[in-house]
Amino acid sequence: MASVDQFDSALDLLRRLDPKHTSTHLNSLIDLVPDLTEDLLSSVDQPLSTRWCSKTKRDYLVCDYNRDGDSYRSPWSGEFEPALEQSSEGGVDEGAGAGAVPSDRVRKMEIRANEAFDVYRELYYEGGLSSVYFWNLDDGFAGVVLLKKGSPQNSGSEGSWDSIHVFEAIDRARTAHYKLTSTVILHLSTGTDALGDMDLSGNMTRQIEADLTVDDDGSHISNIGKLVEDMELKMRNLLQEVYFGKAKDVVGDLRSVQSLAEANKEKNAHREMIDSMKR
Known part of the structure; x- marks a missing residue:
């Protein structure tokens, strides 16, 4: 207890x-x-970190879903680094969860998904890094789509976007049931002599479920891509319209870039104009 x-x-x-x-x-x-x-x-959920695949010479994102102890599996090579110790049976057991090695069929889908989301990342984020990991379930498969984009630190401003999309795909007759849980971790900070320091940090989680048609394994990649794309669009709009909009209103009411003397001068001019119109 x-x-x-x-x-x-x-x-x-x-x-x-x-x-x-x-x-x-x-x-x-x-x-x-x-x-x-x-x-x-x-x-x-914590901000994503990056590692380097020594076999393919490419960076990849790491999280708990591709971790086994102190080793992480590269989506490009499919191997753990540092290499895992072999079990007494001479291999690493397959299964669901962190550290799992997907079956050949699921690994092929994982490779295709990494290629697809690499294109998605370049089109939508114009940079950054993406990684996709799949693992087996008893009645289907599951996976996680990771996306990260950071802004360079210049002029006292910095920011980072981390999105983590965990999904399950349960196979059914000619369809699949998908359950997607998406988390966005956002950090923005800026500091200038005129405005001072401002820091906006937080995370948001949303979840959806859907039944979509499946013709072959390629359909899974298309369906997952559509679900992730739609969810990211909704969460970006929500952040921009609700959270950023509210923060802007609050900051605008609390602080002003004008000096107090200038603000009083404008108020007096406005009052004189109103008084002259009443005469």
């Missing part, structure tokens, strides 16, 4: 701390309570 209370308390604490430093806070909690390491890593 104590471990359950510790886990709930850790999640509650992370929700109240600055989301900009989630990774630092998470590592501190893991140091305090090592027994919660696996539970926290699998439950807390």
Whole structure:
């Protein structure tokens, strides 16, 4: 019972701390309570980090879904780095979850998905990095689509966008049932002499389910791509219209780039104009 209370308390604490430093806070909690390491890593979304595939000479994104201990599986080579120790049976067991090695069929779909989302990333983000990982389920397969884009630090401004799309695809007769859970982690900060420092950080999670037609394995890639594209569009619009719009209104009411003397001068001129119209 104590471990359950510790886990709930850790999640509650992370929700109240600055989301900009989630990774630092998470590592501190893991140091305090090592027994919660696996539970926290699998439950807390944190900004994506990057590794380099020594076999294909390409960068890739890492998260808990392609991790096994201290090793991460590259989507380009399909191999773990550092290499995993072989089991007594001479291989790594297949299954669902972190560290799983997909079957040949699912691996082929994973390769096609990485190629498709690499094009999507270039078209929509004009840069950044993408990685896709699949694993087997008893009645289908599951996977995660990772996208990351950061802005260079210049003129005191910086920002990063991390989107994590976890899905399940359950095979049915000529259709598949998809369940998609998407999380966006956004960080924006700027600082100028005129405006001072401003920091916007946070995350948003949304979930949808859909039944779509499937003709072959290629249909899965198209369906997943459509679901992810639609979800990202909705979440971007929501961030822009609701969250950014509200932040702009609040900041505009609280702060002004005009000096107090200039603001009073404009008010007096406006008042004189109104008075002259009443005469």
